[in-house]
Amino acid sequence: MRKFVDLHLRPSIRNLDQVEQMIKRSFDLGYWVVGIPLPSNIKQEKIRQLKTISENIGADLVTRVDLSPKTSSELLRNLRHVRRKFEIISVKCNSKNVARQAAKDRRVDILAFSTRFSRKHYFDTAEAELASKAEGALEIDLTSLLFLTEFPRIRFLSNLRKEVAIAEKFKVPIVISSGATNVSLLRGPCDYAALAMLFDLPMSVALRGLSENPLRIVDRNRKKLGAGYVAPGLFVVRDVKRCMNV
């Protein structure tokens, strides 16, 4: 059975009732793993509190931070501070320099673009090539699709179609998330996959974007954040003292 993931629930962190409601609704809709963006200066105690809420429901909570830097140096500075604190790092690419830096940096897991403004369309072939080498994924939030109407929605779909075609060509993993801010905007995984058809994403690829692709990122990062991780492919299996005793 497929394990579905919604990496981008956006409840207000201060309102724990809303957080609980949204995680519960997502779990009922079939999402086993949910991600919530947290402020970069959040305390460990608060994270533990959120994890407990999620565990009580039965869902697995992934901690995530959404960076929105103005310059590439600001991005590098932010990455140094947050990489070891959060399981997922997403970068909202508001300028071309930031987009390029984020795409080539292996510490960045998810690239998010403003698809509403065609002038800010930075996900081109060069960007995709860099992201593909650095194992970055392209995130598509579907809440905007639900909100927009008429011409803005047409433009949004057109931008998404271009981005998806480029991502598929360069084998950049696509992650589909809700980006929902309240319960009424949540939809089931198959409904999102059906909506992805609007920008020519085949059903099988869309379902992968809702399950395997985000799960792979979460697993990879949890391994990296684990105590025994040294470098890609290198883990501490047993420490020296224990080896001596053996």
Added chain:
Amino acid sequence: MYERVRKRYLALKVESEEPLSEKDLIRAIWSSILQLFGEYGASQTNLYLVEFNPEDGHTILRCSHKMVDIVRASIAAITRINEKSVGIHVVRVSGTLRALRKKVMIRK
């Protein structure tokens, strides 16, 4: 040559701030299909509202089996009806009404 159109039945769960009428619901679904897929797409769906329970929001729709994804996408795109926030979820899809009722009962 005439080809028999196979059908699919969709069990929906409508969640709204205020109770909806059958008319409002079907109008919203048609309007969403028209917005996203146009009159040509809408004409191929063979959409029909089989059952609607305004109290608990359980609804059954029938459509052509080739257009299930189109209907599903259109339903997912509905966020407001009569200026009220609404969420419509497809609970199950089945080839026969009997099987659908059985599946939804098991799920409940």
